[in-house]
Amino acid sequence: MNVSSMLNTHPEKLTIDMRVVAECVSACFECSFTCNSCADACLDEESPQELIQCIRLNMDCSDICAATGRVIGRLTHPHLTVVSMQLQACVKACQACAHECEKHAHHHEHCRICADACQRCEQACQSLLETLALNA
Amino acid sequence: MNVSSMLNTHPEKLTIDMRVVAECVSACFECSFTCNSCADACLDEESPQELIQCIRLNMDCSDICAATGRVIGRLTHPHLTVVSMQLQACVKACQACAHECEKHAHHHEHCRICADACQRCEQACQSLLETLALNA
Amino acid sequence: MNVSSMLNTHPEKLTIDMRVVAECVSACFECSFTCNSCADACLDEESPQELIQCIRLNMDCSDICAATGRVIGRLTHPHLTVVSMQLQACVKACQACAHECEKHAHHHEHCRICADACQRCEQACQSLLETLALNA
Amino acid sequence: MNVSSMLNTHPEKLTIDMRVVAECVSACFECSFTCNSCADACLDEESPQELIQCIRLNMDCSDICAATGRVIGRLTHPHLTVVSMQLQACVKACQACAHECEKHAHHHEHCRICADACQRCEQACQSLLETLALNA
Numbered sequence: 001m002n003v004s005s006m007l008n009t010h011p012e013k014l015t016i017d018m019r020v021v022a023e024c025v026s027a028c029f030e031c032s033f034t035c036n037s038c039a040d041a042c043l044d045e046e047s048p049q050e051l052i053q054c055i056r057l058n059m060d061c062s063d064i065c066a067a068t069g070r071v072i073g074r075l076t077h078p079h080l081t082v083v084s085m086q087l088q089a090c091v092k093a094c095q096a097c098a099h100e101c102e103k104h105a106h107h108h109e110h111c112r113i114c115a116d117a118c119q120r121c122e123q124a125c126q127s128l129l130e131t132l133a134l135n136a
Numbered sequence: 137m138n139v140s141s142m143l144n145t146h147p148e149k150l151t152i153d154m155r156v157v158a159e160c161v162s163a164c165f166e167c168s169f170t171c172n173s174c175a176d177a178c179l180d181e182e183s184p185q186e187l188i189q190c191i192r193l194n195m196d197c198s199d200i201c202a203a204t205g206r207v208i209g210r211l212t213h214p215h216l217t218v219v220s221m222q223l224q225a226c227v228k229a230c231q232a233c234a235h236e237c238e239k240h241a242h243h244h245e246h247c248r249i250c251a252d253a254c255q256r257c258e259q260a261c262q263s264l265l266e267t268l269a270l271n272a
Numbered sequence: 273m274n275v276s277s278m279l280n281t282h283p284e285k286l287t288i289d290m291r292v293v294a295e296c297v298s299a300c301f302e303c304s305f306t307c308n309s310c311a312d313a314c315l316d317e318e319s320p321q322e323l324i325q326c327i328r329l330n331m332d333c334s335d336i337c338a339a340t341g342r343v344i345g346r347l348t349h350p351h352l353t354v355v356s357m358q359l360q361a362c363v364k365a366c367q368a369c370a371h372e373c374e375k376h377a378h379h380h381e382h383c384r385i386c387a388d389a390c391q392r393c394e395q396a397c398q399s400l401l402e403t404l405a406l407n408a
Numbered sequence: 409m410n411v412s413s414m415l416n417t418h419p420e421k422l423t424i425d426m427r428v429v430a431e432c433v434s435a436c437f438e439c440s441f442t443c444n445s446c447a448d449a450c451l452d453e454e455s456p457q458e459l460i461q462c463i464r465l466n467m468d469c470s471d472i473c474a475a476t477g478r479v480i481g482r483l484t485h486p487h488l489t490v491v492s493m494q495l496q497a498c499v500k501a502c503q504a505c506a507h508e509c510e511k512h513a514h515h516h517e518h519c520r521i522c523a524d525a526c527q528r529c530e531q532a533c534q535s536l537l538e539t540l541a542l543n544a
Contacts, residue, residue: 002438006446010452012452033414036478037481038414041417043320043324043328043484044418044420048315052213056213060215071200073441074195074448076188082193085224088221089222114414137298142306142309142382145382146309146313165302166274169273170278172342173279173345173347177281179456180284180348184451184457188452195448205305206308209305209309211316212312328484328485328486335475335478336490336494339471339472349460354472357496358472358501361493368489368490
């Protein structure tokens, strides 16, 4: 996804580092896809009962990342408190989902990839939160 | 929407007051619909330029309420930190959107109704946060 | 959800019966919630393996109904082909999910309620499709 | 987004060409992001009134692509009729949005990029529909 080239066409010229915004948007959409597919892959494993907590967190994290990616992907008059709180909620969802997926990473490659996507997204949200705080 | 009757069929029997959960789920879905339709109605008004901030917050609030309603509507092994953080993000989005919609409530009935839906959702999320804290 | 009162505030005065639109929006949001919660309830049952097809269809139907409800809830310059195709996709998703949920309705009350929500949504989408065809 | 490596970890081994599935999922998520950001960029232009039809189609296309990407990203027991109908709805949404965005592509670079993303997504959905028909 060429997120940067799209965001750079926006008429609003924000003063923050757009590379941090683009990385966060990209990581949110990737994590939303990966969690959605990890829930579905877990469901199809031989013992889905052992993966119920993982499926549940996958579904939550997928929904929360999707909403966060859409909010961050809008640059028109962003409301800093709303944006920051949603980023913080996304950080927690990614942390929890990564923690759970890591438990199954040795048995299920989809959980290993999903834990990576959650960690990338968590870090991208943290970086954007720091960037927003410096510019506030 | 008969949210209570659906949630009461869930095999997991939680110890918290399910009426508070049901009211929160119902308010999140209603607010997501109302904000989505308010953004669209604002766009069709004669002077959409005056409503840009409102449209922006409507879209954010609609996405955040949709994700929150889906997360709260799941009762299987809820992750308290994830749930609580998303509820807090939803409170902020509803507060910001209600505040903006109220400015236009005298001219646009859709903004008046939307401000009401946001306030109902904010209160429902606050009540659920209090209930979760008491049971933690 | 008071969908009618919100839709009636829209500046665009469409010539179609707004009660049919409101019932469709309301049914889509209710079905999206119900399918999301049914997937989660199925996951928590003693034998989730028997419900994998049901969980899969619940998740698809929840996503498709959510998108359809958002599209139908917008009244500004609707694109008839886009709206009609999405309504037809929603009809198929609701039929498939209702059919699957009915198989488990005797054992799981959430599947019985979910089948009802899918049938209500299917009929509401069909009614709106007929109304749109008459006005085209 | 490394969609292929994630989809290839799924326990269900489908007989269809997974590169076609991966391209479709990737294009749906990219188009959903791009349309969401194009609506927001249009809203911030000097004359948003001239872009109302574009904003409206952007929002519909973003929602429809998001739902389609989630459905296609699930490989567990896919329901062919549901999947195919949603792909067809996505084709129509992408065609309509690309057509509208092209009208503004000379004035607004975000509309040019968005038209490209819609065309890529339309073609990816068409390719998957053809692949599914050959395997049915």
